[in-house]
Amino acid sequence: MIIDPVILLIAKLLISGLFLHSSIHKLMDIKTFRGVLSNYKVPNLILWPTAIVISVFELFIALSIIMSFFGFADYGIYCGIGLLGFYTALLSYFFLLRRKVGCGCSFGSKDMPIGKWHVARNLTLLTIAGLYLLPTGNRTIIWMDYITAIFAVIMIFLSLVIIENMKNNNYYFNLRNSA
Numbered sequence: 001m002i003i004d005p006v007i008l009l010i011a012k013l014l015i016s017g018l019f020l021h022s023s024i025h026k027l028m029d030i031k032t033f034r035g036v037l038s039n040y041k042v043p044n045l046i047l048w049p050t051a052i053v054i055s056v057f058e059l060f061i062a063l064s065i066i067m068s069f070f071g072f073a074d075y076g077i078y079c080g081i082g083l084l085g086f087y088t089a090l091l092s093y094f095f096l097l098r099r100k101v102g103c104g105c106s107f108g109s110k111d112m113p114i115g116k117w118h119v120a121r122n123l124t125l126l127t128i129a130g131l132y133l134l135p136t137g138n139r140t141i142i143w144m145d146y147i148t149a150i151f152a153v154i155m156i157f158l159s160l161v162i163i164e165n166m167k168n169n170n171y172y173f174n175l176r177n178s179a
Contacts (some may be wrong), residue, residue, distance in 0.1 A: 001137065002134070004136075004137055006148060007147065008136050010152045010153060011129060011131045011132055012068065012132065013067050013075060013149055014156055015061075015080050015125070015129045016062045016066050016080075016098075017153060017157065019061045019065070020058075020062035022054050022058050026051070026058065027055045027056075027057040028054065033055065034047050036102070039102060040094075040101060048057075052173070060076070061079050061083065064077075065077055066119055074132070080119065085126055088119070088126050091118050091122055095118070095119050096116065099114075101113065117163070117167050121160065122178035123158065
């Protein structure tokens with residue numbers, strides 16, 4: 001199956017934006033991210049280094065993917081697929097064990113326990129990133145393709161934010177009414 005280069009462009013923009021946002025979010029509040037990692041039972045001895053390494057690695061992934069648009073190697077997307085795959089497996093593991101661990105998406109402010117939504121979201125993002133591994137057509141990308149890709153990424157991000165907020169609000173609504 002050969003995919004259109006615009007699909008690849010959308011996938012790279014989406015994954016780089018995801019990792020850029022995630023790394024900045026973590027670096028701006030590294031102390032809280034350290035707390036999230038402690039919920040995942042990361043040993044105290046390596047909490048700080050792990051928090052810093054993950055945040056910087058995500059930033060590296062985002063910048064590598066962005067630099068690939070300018071002719072640099074595509075190592076970032078491979079690292080992104082690996083990290084996203086590892087985190088998806090970790091989420092799935094905790095979900096299957098029914099452990100009440102937050103996803104870490106919002107650092108505890110409105111963090112809900114890992115659910116089917118988190119696993120499905122990450123599997124979808126992993127699939128989108130995995131599109132990069134498929135052969136791409138030779139069509140030249142024109143200016144309209146870039147506009148299409150940018151608006152597609154904006155719409156995907158908005159959809160994810162809306163769905164995440166709906167899930168959080170539903171979770172807290174049910175929690176409040178069950179008490």
